[in-house]
Amino acid sequence: MKLRILLADDHEIVRRGLRALLEKHEGWEVCGEANDGRDAIEKALQLNPDVVIVDIGMPNLNGLDTTRQLLQHDPHFKVIVLTITDSDQVIREALDAGARGFVLKSDAARDLVSAVEALQNKRMFFTPRVNDLVLAGFLEKGHTVARNEAPKLPTLTAREREITQLLAEGNSSKEVACLLNLSTKTVETHRSNIMRKLSFHSIRDLVVYAIKNNLIQIEIPPPPTKAPTGPTAA
Amino acid sequence: MAIRILLVDDHPVVRQGLKTLLEGRAGWEVIGEASDGAEAVEKAKDLKPDVMVLDVTMPKMNGLEACRLLRTQAPRLEILFVTQHDSPQMMREALDAGARGYVVKSNAARDLLAAVEAVSQHRVFTALNGRDAGSQ
Numbered sequence: 001m002k003l004r005i006l007l008a009d010d011h012e013i014v015r016r017g018l019r020a021l022l023e024k025h026e027g028w029e030v031c032g033e034a035n036d037g038r039d040a041i042e043k044a045l046q047l048n049p050d051v052v053i054v055d056i057g058m059p060n061l062n063g064l065d066t067t068r069q070l071l072q073h074d075p076h077f078k079v080i081v082l083t084i085t086d087s088d089q090v091i092r093e094a095l096d097a098g099a100r101g102f103v104l105k106s107d108a109a110r111d112l113v114s115a116v117e118a119l120q121n122k123r124m125f126f127t128p129r130v131n132d133l134v135l136a137g138f139l140e141k142g143h144t145v146a147r148n149e150a151p152k153l154p155t156l157t158a159r160e161r162e163i164t165q166l167l168a169e170g171n172s173s174k175e176v177a178c179l180l181n182l183s184t185k186t187v188e189t190h191r192s193n194i195m196r197k198l199s200f201h202s203i204r205d206l207v208v209y210a211i212k213n214n215l216i217q218i219e220i221p222p223p224p225t226k227a228p229t230g231p232t233a234a
Numbered sequence: 235m236a237i238r239i240l241l242v243d244d245h246p247v248v249r250q251g252l253k254t255l256l257e258g259r260a261g262w263e264v265i266g267e268a269s270d271g272a273e274a275v276e277k278a279k280d281l282k283p284d285v286m287v288l289d290v291t292m293p294k295m296n297g298l299e300a301c302r303l304l305r306t307q308a309p310r311l312e313i314l315f316v317t318q319h320d321s322p323q324m325m326r327e328a329l330d331a332g333a334r335g336y337v338v339k340s341n342a343a344r345d346l347l348a349a350v351e352a353v354s355q356h357r358v359f360t361a362l363n364g365r366d367a368g369s370q
Contacts, residue, residue, distance in 0.1 A: 106244065
């Protein structure tokens with residue numbers, strides 16, 4: 001029987017690349033594709049894949065919250081998170097969310113097949129940097145010296161995180177209500193609770209929070225470079 | 235019409251996705267791949283492609299710098315940017331650097347084939363999110 005894989009990434013071109021990579025492997029098939037986290041949850045529940053591969057930076061519902069929600073629906077889902085960054089915070093969040101694999105997008109051509117194979121054999125797969133982090137965490141256990149960490153902000157509920165992401169992506173309360181099948185009044189109540197919990201006063205604060213906490217991701221353009229003088233051929 | 239294409243992006247998975255899309259068109263051939271701007275300039279010299287599909291943000295040398303260099307070193311090469319940056323400013327900068335086309339990565343599956351066709355015929359093709367593709 002074939003191993004069935006669901007792919008979730010907002011870029012069709014990336015899904016094509018991943019599909020080509022995975023389907024070269026005998027005995028594997030991509031049984032479905034999703035273009036955001038909400039679509040991924042819906043398709044995972046319909047298709048019941050053996051492995052779900054989720055991009056971390058998807059619109060509407062990011063990959064980490066998608067992983068959390070999938071595992072709430074059914075703890076047997078095996079999720080691999082694809083990410084463009086291996087910062088400590090993202091790794092910790094992926095582990096906390098319950099991912100069983102963590103692969104850098106830049107290394108996907110090399111590591112993704114190994115990650116799926118690992119999950120197929122009931123093992124986990126993490127990029128080597130995760131192993132260092134887990135080991136460091138293990139060695140630190142039992143130490144009484146407090147680590148020099150930034151004070152933690154109050155925790156948002158899963159629903160509040162979803163709404164924070166959608167607001168930070170530029171949706172109005174009405175649009176969020178429509179996306180989540182809630183009333184505008186309910187969304188506005190959540191919105192006030194979020195702002196109060198985080199002591200924020202503007203949507204700008206919320207956007208910065210969403211970026212810092214990987215609810216949304218932005219690509220920073222290269223710094224402007226000086227063009228050579230003289231005519232160009234455009 | 236046969237078109238020889240050089241693909242430049244630092245993510246192999248993105249290159250693979252672009253390649254499957256481009257090679258679905260009869261007569262089009264991906265003759266090489268590069269993962270940064272410097273490698274793109276080198277390979278363009280050796281392979282002499284008709285069209286280069288080029289990313290903006292890459293290590294070592296970004297796509298804009300590579301594009302400016304190529305304009306002087308390979309004036310007959312047509313350059314099409316395929317990038318994450320959905321921004322009119324970035325598009326302007328790309329065209330000023332000498333590119334003939336600009337497509338946003340999230341729409342590449344929709345716009346790429348038309349864009350390569352247009353730039354291979356020396357026509358400008360630009361498309362940002364939420365705006366219709368334009369070719370002239």
